[in-house]
Amino acid sequence: MSSDKSQDTRSRILDAAWRRLESDDPRKSRMGDIAKEAGISRQALYLHFPSRTELLVATARHLDEVHKVDLRLEASRAATNGIERLDAFISAWANYVPQVYGVARAFIAMMPTDEAAAAAWKDRQRAVRQGCKAAVLALHRDDMLDPEWDTKCATDWLWAHLSVENWERLVRECDWEQEHYVDTIQRIAKQVLIRK
Amino acid sequence: MSSDKSQDTRSRILDAAWRRLESDDPRKSRMGDIAKEAGISRQALYLHFPSRTELLVATARHLDEVHKVDLRLEASRAATNGIERLDAFISAWANYVPQVYGVARAFIAMMPTDEAAAAAWKDRQRAVRQGCKAAVLALHRDDMLDPEWDTKCATDWLWAHLSVENWERLVRECDWEQEHYVDTIQRIAKQVLIRK
DNA sequence: TTTATCGCTTGACATAGTGTCAAGTTAGCG
DNA sequence: CGCTAACTTGACACTATGTCAAGCGATAAA
Structure with a gap:
């Protein structure tokens, strides 16, 4: 759960989410878009966050x-x-x-x-x-x-x-x-x- | 396009839309919900308004x-x-x-x-x-x-x-x-x- | 060297809501 | 009687979220 690799991917996801949400066209912040930005598959996102909402909550906390x-x-x-x-x-x-x-x-x-x-x-x-x-x-x-x-x-x-x-x-x-x-x-x- | 019956239905739709949007649970304002409230089928809504957006615009104008x-x-x-x-x-x-x-x-x-x-x-x-x-x-x-x-x-x-x-x-x-x-x-x- | 596990991939599928399409029904009216 | 307008029913495409199952490759433990 808390291996180096997993934590690293998690960070990359949070960064990717932030980048997409902050980008010119924030409508392109669907799960697939964020996954692509993070360089992983859409499904892998769900291995780290159970839902889009949880991902956003984590992103907010990350920014804090x-x-x-x-x-x-x-x-x-x-x-x-x-x-x-x-x-x-x-x-x-x-x-x-x-x-x-x-x-x-x-x-x-x-x-x-x-x-x-x-x-x-x-x-x-x-x-x-x-x-x-x-x-x-x-x-x-x-x-x-x-x-x-x-x-x-x-x-x-x-x-x-x-x-x-x-x-x-x-x-x-x-x-x-x-x-x-x-x-x-x-x-x-x-x-x-x-x-x- | 401007028969009595059609105009009457149109008004009933606008009233229904307003009532649903103003109700306790405004999430129940989908096209189906509004149609039911107006006493017609979901598809009949589309005979009067091409999209949900247009329906809302018309509702706003109606209220005005x-x-x-x-x-x-x-x-x-x-x-x-x-x-x-x-x-x-x-x-x-x-x-x-x-x-x-x-x-x-x-x-x-x-x-x-x-x-x-x-x-x-x-x-x-x-x-x-x-x-x-x-x-x-x-x-x-x-x-x-x-x-x-x-x-x-x-x-x-x-x-x-x-x-x-x-x-x-x-x-x-x-x-x-x-x-x-x-x-x-x-x-x-x-x-x-x-x-x- | 084999075996197990972790992190990830691919692809199929369920679900919800909007909007489209086609065929059929019903009421009013000449 | 037959036409037309207003409406119905039911099927379908599309998009986005979220689920499920099978598999793959690298690393680590036996």
């Missing part, structure tokens, strides 16, 4: 590890005050989005039909929401949260505002520069959440 | 007519100043979203795979964006647009903020009351777009 998401988000927890923390969290997450975009899109596409994919994606979303909540609570502790908001709704809004779909719309469809996106979202978040 | 979207959005154009216009447009659109949600979700689900569905949905989106643009330009004419923004980016942001996905997240997933959603989005839009 490669890009050390934990560390990135950790940094925002180190901020000394609520505002810095908000900025740091937004910057950390918003700059990770472009790198998981391919995988995210695949999950979003599968959600309506695939129960398991929907669950996996929601789970990841929950983690982001957790970060939003922490940022909002930090603001609240500093008595910096605009009294128009309760912490629950503020978290909801921030989370929605940081969604992959929002990023997709602004950066991919409206051609915002990534940097402009991050700056603008930070500015708006502060403007909306922080007491005047 | 039934709910008189043109009139609703017209009202926002009558506002005397930019701020009123922004409020009116947001209220008009945001209160229409719940009624097209089922159809919207179906389009969103088909987008990644179906070229024609993607085009049709983007076309509808363009219309909303047009409304956003008009509202932003009205603000700009009143010299009320925050100088942080140029009109293009302000339009982009407002459009993203009013997306169906955003509504879905806040109202369906986070359990906001529709009224609370509308009020909050209006408040934020003003806070973000209007010069201090």
